[in-house]
Amino acid sequence: MVSAEAGVRCYKWDVKYEFKSPDCYKKLAITINRKTSGPTILARQGDTVIVEVTNGLVTENLVIHWHRIRQPGTYLYHAHYGMQREAGLYGSIRVLLPDGVAEPFTYDYDRSIILNDWYHASTYEQAAGLSSIPFVWVEEPQSLLIQGKGKFDCSKLATPSSDPTACNTTNPECSPYVMTVVPGKTYRLRISSVTALSALGFQTEGHNMTIVEADGHYVEPIVVQNLFIYSGETYSVLIKIDQEPSRNYWITTNIVGRDATATTPPGLAILNYYPNHPKRVPPTDPPAGPIWNDTAPRLAQSVAIKARQGYVHTPPPKSDRVIVLLNTQNKIDGYTRWSVNNVSFTLPHTPYLTALKENLHHVFDQHPPPDRLHDFATYDIYRVVNNTNATSSNAIYRLKFNSTVDIILQNANTMTVNNSETHPWHLHGHDFWVLGYGTGKFDAENDPKNPPLRFVADNPGVWAFHCHIESHFYMGMGVVFEEGVEKVGKLPSEIMGCGETKAFKRP
Numbered sequence: 005m006v007s008a009e010a011g012v013r014c015y016k017w018d019v020k021y022e023f024k025s026p027d028c029y030k031k032l033a034i035t036i037n038r039k040t041s042g043p044t045i046l047a048r049q050g051d052t053v054i055v056e057v058t059n060g061l062v063t064e065n066l067v068i069h070w071h072r073i074r075q076p077g078t079y080l081y082h083a084h085y086g087m088q089r090e091a092g093l094y095g096s097i098r099v100l101l102p103d104g105v106a107e108p109f110t111y112d113y114d115r116s117i118i119l120n121d122w123y124h125a126s127t128y129e130q131a132a133g134l135s136s137i138p139f140v141w142v143e144e145p146q147s148l149l150i151q152g153k154g155k156f157d158c159s160k161l162a163t164p165s166s167d168p169t170a171c172n173t174t175n176p177e178c179s180p181y182v183m184t185v186v187p188g189k190t191y192r193l194r195i196s197s198v199t200a201l202s203a204l205g206f207q208t209e210g211h212n213m214t215i216v217e218a219d220g221h222y223v224e225p226i227v228v229q230n231l232f233i234y235s236g237e238t239y240s241v242l243i244k245i246d247q248e249p250s251r252n253y254w255i256t257t258n259i260v261g262r263d264a265t266a267t268t269p270p271g272l273a274i275l276n277y278y279p280n281h282p283k284r285v286p287p288t289d290p291p292a293g294p295i296w297n298d299t300a301p302r303l304a305q306s307v308a309i310k311a312r313q314g315y316v317h318t319p320p321p322k323s324d325r326v327i328v329l330l331n332t333q334n335k336i337d338g339y340t341r342w343s344v345n346n347v348s349f350t351l352p353h354t355p356y357l358t359a360l361k362e363n364l365h366h367v368f369d370q371h372p373p374p375d376r377l378h379d380f381a382t383y384d385i386y387r388v389v390n391n392t393n394a395t396s397s398n399a400i401y402r403l404k405f406n407s408t409v410d411i412i413l414q415n416a417n418t419m420t421v422n423n424s425e426t427h428p429w430h431l432h433g434h435d436f437w438v439l440g441y442g443t444g445k446f447d448a449e450n451d452p453k454n455p456p457l458r459f460v461a462d463n464p465g466v467w468a469f470h471c472h473i474e475s476h477f478y479m480g481m482g483v484v485f486e487e488g489v490e491k492v493g494k495l496p497s498e499i500m501g502c503g504e505t506k507a508f509k510r511p
């Protein structure tokens with residue numbers, strides 16, 4: 005529901021828990037206006053978007069994060085409180101260009117598809133397992149959702165229910181998503197992923213896809229048969245509806261990076277060639293998708309994506325500070341945690357922004373985490389190292405306002421022998437340049453001029469940088485940056501509700 009008034013778009017959202025069966029299995033999900041995924045926010049560059057949210061979750065707070073929103077393009081919004089995103093609170097944001105400004109490519113129709121993985125256990129059970137001794141891992145998801153729809157095979161239920169609505173494969177709520185297309189036309193598909201855990205491959209059977217946008221930036225067009233997409237990413241691809249028109253085709257998604265072959269069937273949707281019946285099942289088997297442990301094509305896609313000529317924002321030639329972040333899995337007091345530079349992130353009770361503005365120095369750890377581990381140069385990333393000196397902390401990195409910061413992200417072996425994992429890192433509040441990728445150990449001594457990530461600390465505030473895997477952030481895989489907090493205007497009294505900020509709430 006977008007109001008007619010130019011420049012201001014108003015949405016009213018009622019958020020609550022409801023029983024939903026997006027993959028045929030009934031469970032509590034968080035809905036916006038009775039739906040998961042929620043409504044698409046549609047706006048033009050420069051518009052003001054007002055979302056009036058009514059929190060009907062009864063016993064829970066609610067935080068909505070406007071994921072990477074900076075300029076025209078394709079973005080996401082999702083819950084960012086505990087593990088709420090996983091319960092279904094997410095949707096697309098589509099920012100259109102101002103009138104009279106053209107995109108560097110053309111298409112006839114514009115569609116959004118959100119990909120997700122779906123668990124039958126509640127986020128509470130999962131969070132409790134992750135923070136228990138013994139540790140209970142969330143394991144692989146029960147299904148994959150394309151635009152909020154998946155299909156779980158009810159005969160696989162460990163404990164069958166006598167309730168016929170508990171898992172019902174004929175429930176229309178879990179009939180596959182159908183995208184109807186007109187032969188001869190070109191479609192822009194805005195594909196985003198909000199998965200809790202999974203890295204995905206995405207395919208439109210028999211149709212090449214031309215990647216033209218990544219995370220709100222135009223990229224040099226590249227043609228792929230499969231799009232790799234990690235949690236928190238958005239892409240636009242163009243597809244031409246140019247195949248044999250008397251049938252429908254599969255749209256598929258499958259898990260890569262983790263072995264889910266025995267646990268999670270591919271997500272399926274239907275590319276419906278008009279005027280074939282939308283429910284007509286394609287006559288072919290769905291494409292198998294990439295092999296889960298073949299990492300070379302994943303790295304190749306990342307390396308192939310380049311800013312589009314004419315839209316390149318040149319990075320500052322050098323940085324003021326280099327932060328080398330080593331990501332490890334450890335035990336802290338018997339709990340399984342993830343740590344960055346031996347610090348496992350925890351949130352303080354008092355929000356950082358108010359704590360910093362009101363000079364409440366005692367509400368979080370004032371000793372910043374290290375810019376680099378003193379033994380980084382000799383750290384063996386291929387070994388299971390127990391990191392017995394890792395600690396939990398809510399300390400943050402303070403950045404000089406307007407300074408240029410380089411980040412090296414170094415992955416390492418987990419606590420399992422010969423195992424490392426895929427981590428989609430997400431930076432709040434900034435665009436950044438990816439200046440390098442690589443496998444193996446970063447040689448900080450000999451290659452300091454070639455950092456993987458560069459950004460300018462020019463957005464006053466407090467910003468998280470974290471793994472977008474819901475359980476990994478919960479287990480401590482993140483850091484927080486502060487810059488220019490003194491430039492943030494007076495905070496509204498309405499946001500003073502948590503921890504020690506209550507004292508600042510004006511009547």
Ligand SMILES: O=C1O[C@H]([C@@H](O)CO)C(O)=C1O
Pocket residue numbers: 141333418419420425476479
């Ligand atoms: O955080 C994680 O924990 C498990 C495993 O490492 C320990 O059970 C896993 O696969 C993760 O990604």
